Amino acid sequence: MTDAAANSPRIDRLRAGLKKRYAREKRFRAYGLLAIAIAVGFLVLLLGRIVEQGHTAFYAHTVTVPVYMDPARIDRGYPQGTNFEQLVAEQQLARMGVQDDAAGTKATAMRGLFSSELKYLAADRVARQPGLIGQTVTIAAPASDDADLFFKGKVSRDTPADQRRLSDQQIQWLDQMKADGHVSAHFNSGLFTRGDSTEPELAGVLGAVIGSALMLLVTALIAIPLGVGAALYLEEFAPKGKLTDLIEVNINNLAAVPSIIYGLLGLALFINWMHLPRASPLVGGLVLALMALPTIIIATRSSLKAVPPSIREAALAMGASKTQTVFQHTLPLAMPGVMTGAIISMAHALGETAPLLLIGMVSFVPGLPHSLVEPTGALPSLVYIWENASERAFHERTAAAILVLLAFMIVMNAAAILLRRRFERRW
Template identity: 85%
Template sequence: MTDAPPTQSGAMSAEEAVRVDRLRSGLKRRYARESRFKLYGLLAIGVAVGFLLLLLGRIIDQGHTAFYAHTMTLPVYMDPARVDRAYPQGTNFEQLVAEQHLARLGIVDDAAGSKATAMRGLFSTELKFVAAERIQQQPSLIGQTLTIAAPVSDDADLYFKDEISRSTPADQRRLSDEQIDWLDRMQADGQVTAKFNSALFTNGDSTEPELAGVLGAVVGSALMLLVTACIAIPLGVGAAVYLEEFAPKGRITDLIEVNINNLAAVPSIIYGLLGLALFINWMNLPRASPIVGGLVLALMALPTIIIATRSSLKAVPPSIREAALAMGASRTQTVFQHTLPLAMPGVMTGAIISMAHALGETAPLLLIGMVSFVPGVPHSLVEPTGALPSLVYIWENASERAFHERTAAAIMVLLTFMIVMNAAAIVLRRRFERRW
């Protein structure tokens, strides 16, 4: 009596089969959607990595030539009739070398001296400083033939790097066909050598591309980051500790938290305007100095440090605080002897990342005057200086073609510093982070 009729049993089996087919088709659609979603994700990652490699490849391709330079080694007779023994710096060594080298090549200059002027265009202005320094150190060299090595001019250097060729239209190069012939003869005679461009890292900025370096900008950025770290990290950590551990919860605290989150999203150029109005126009601090740049970057880094520190404090389990209080520790002792040390890996990571972010900022630095030409290396916090981001901006807008390769080289130096700082943050987090 309990057995179902065959017809009813057969009908139920058919319905179950339909349900199974529907279930299987639904699962197939779900798996297909999941597969498409994974494919979209991989495609997005591939596109992002492709653009990143394209960017880095373009920068490296344009900037790797700036890491080596060509030097010209020439014999020079220190004519006593033309070398000023009392003041060697006043001697026109470039003209002297040009005339002697034309004579060695068997070329007769015209009455206007145009060929000597063209030959001088192949030498860097560093030639006269090298020759003057040697004469000043050893005046007895006057009347003798010296071998002097000095960088070639920026256009000659570009020619040896194949950035300029004979096929380049004449209106797009400053080297004449005659000058190119001279360079080929000098290279064939072994008077031109390529070597590592140490001047890129030991010189400050210069109006001559072959002599320009990033040292002044690196020192300026380091001084600004020193000021930023000394101001932003203590204030940011202190504010975060107070807001998270001591401040009473209420509308005022909520308002402060909202404003801090909003300040983290404010465009950096706004901080530059604030620094211009507050630190330069009102406090009369030196324009384009590391102290002003550090203060502006400190204002910009404060919200990030506060947010990162508060997140690290929240990640510490409440049981740590409760155990310390149960053992008789005060609220201050609990925070500074137990909670904050456990949150320190996250605090250090947030501080380093905020410093790396500040290192790459350009807009606020341009507004406080760091867009001007500063040839030297700063030695104090109140001297005018440049920074790596502003140096990139200045070099890219320069008219000389040789500055463009140095722009890419400066970008590579800046990216190296940022990668090192971010890597340090990752290492510190993994080294000291605790799993709860």
């Protein structure tokens, strides 16, 4: 009884200590769950805001209008020279029973409700079918950016007239067109089939997507062979010493250098010294290759280190040379990690903006690129340009371009994960 009484305080202290330790563990788990919840919450908030702002860019509105192809106003030899916008505006006013004034201000206001693409659609149709002249033709006229935003509910009639680009009269006309059943919504395929434009309703991401693809092609052709080769030499062939330690430290430091520094390097080296074409995929790819090299080297060296030494020893014991051991045994086993590192570095390069701005990919480039030396844009720089545009309709397209960029990055990262899970070996 005496021993039990003497040990009782000690047991109580042990139980109290265990209770405190379990309480700390529970608090730590709660803090971890709270941190994850906060991170997921911010991610959902960010993606939700982007989707909310950008989903409307994936559809657009057209207005079905009958157009009388007046022979007196259409040039048969050159239909493209005909002012179809004015022709449609005047006829639309007449159908609504609106009398234009001497200055033609109402016709001008009506023209502002249709995209400039209307004239190209009408001219192309007349050029293909000259027999339509003198007849009434139904055309699905694309709405202008302001009219499109109104149909999407992003322009309110309750906003003071001096704070919106549509007048009360234009809004009344749009309401009448919609009430008559002439307005329809459709998938905005032009967002994916056109290049950049000064008019929001005609702007697309195809030029930027092709530019980004060409840059990534140059980056992959340069960075992956050089990065893997450098990692192989440093890990398998280079003698261990102060020099290799210094190189390894500098490679790790280069991986942490801000991307804008690589842009300055590319501007000085490739444009000012080598005189390569400014804002071209070639220069962009070279700059991104410099930025991706440290990541590829580090990932490749880590993959090579993960291969058990017994593989090398067994190959050497069977009479294989050092080179045969590396290229026939070590590298194939490390290839899943190498491919994962390469894809992740490419995805990282795809989303970089600062280096591209410094080499000139911040200017307006219409059309689609056809070579590595033509000026072009890229998805990150296109997002920057559209977000700084004055037209409100560009802002929804900015969010849509971000979604396209995120989709590319998700696909590339998913490919890296699948490759690792498919080919990874556990030792």
